[in-house]
Amino acid sequence: MVTDNYEKEISFIESVLKEAAQRLNHMKIQSIHDKTSRDLVTSSDYAIEQYIITMIQSQFPTDHILSEEMNQDTLLQExxxxxxxxxxxxxxxxxxxxxxxxxxxxxxxxxxAAGIMLPCLNELYLASQNGGCTLNGKKLTVKPDSINHSIVSFGDFNEERQAASKLQSQTMKRLRYQIMKEKMFGAASVDFAYLASGRTSGTFLIASHAWDILPGILIALEAGAVISDEKGRPFCFDSEIVLAANSQELIELMRQPELSC
Known part of the structure; x- marks a missing residue:
């Protein structure tokens, strides 16, 4: 258990994510459809979402639900x-x-409270506000390293957010020969989990949707990461870009503006 705060919710997240991963690992994809020109949705997305929604409604019937496939328009409420x-x-x-x-x-x-489950690695990350972060029950802290040994991951580009995508491209180009490696994993859950577990040093993400970034933000914060927007301000729910890193020095490097000629 991560903390006494939100103990019931953390226990619920742990249980439901473990069961969802088991189901997903044994699930066969029945259908795949284009959701947008750059994204897919599968029958498994709907099946896992329906299972977790049913469990939330059973355990917390008065709470609200915002989810990627079935409840996209729910507003963040109490x-x-x-x-x-x-x-x-x-x-x-x-x-x-x-x-x-x-x-x-x-x-x-x-x-x-938040959880990320990486089914293929059997890794469960849990965190609660001011309660720390764990990976499979063991406390996590980000791993400090020098800038020239840093590995920084970048999220997907977003054609609906051209300015943010341009800034991401500029940042990738600018960091290329200052850090050790750039990575693109294609999943924000992996970006945040790898930062929290010390596999990477930082991540630059366009905050497309709340479900993409909110769980990972708490995981990274409670593991000791520094998080800001592209201007160095504290992250808030309407931030367009999320920067997360194992040090303030790397955050400053990631948000350094492109110099004009």
Missing amino acids: RTWVLDPIDGTCNYANAIPMFGIQLALTVGSAIA
Whole structure:
């Protein structure tokens, strides 16, 4: 257990994500459809989402639910569960083992509890506000390293957010010869989990939807990561870009503006 705060919710997240991963690991994809020109949805997305929604409604019947496939228009209210049944569906649909199941509880303007399950690695990340972060029950902290040994991951580009996508492209180009490696995993759950577990040093993500980023933000924060928007301000729910890193120094490097000629 991560903390006494939101103990019931953390226990619920742990149980439901473990069961969802078991179901997903034994599930065959029955259908795949284009959701947008750059994204897919599968029968498994709907099945896992329906299972978790049913469990939330059973255990917390008065809470609200915001989810990627069935409840996209729910507003964040006093207690809202934020669910991404398969984060990284394109990876999942193409048998690339880099995807996750994400669930968070927001209370007012705070992320109170969260979990990320990476089924192919059998890794369960849990965190609660001011309660720390664990990986399979063991406490996590980000791993400090020097800038020239840093590995920074970048999220997907977003054709609906051209300015943010341009800034991401500029940042990738600018960091290329200052850090050790750039990575694109194709799943925000993996970006945040790898930062929290010390596999990477930072991540730059366009905040397309709440279900993509809110669970991972709490995981990373409670593991000791520094998080801001592209201007160095604290992250808020309407931030367009999320920067997360194992040090303030790397955050400053990631948000450094492109110099004009």
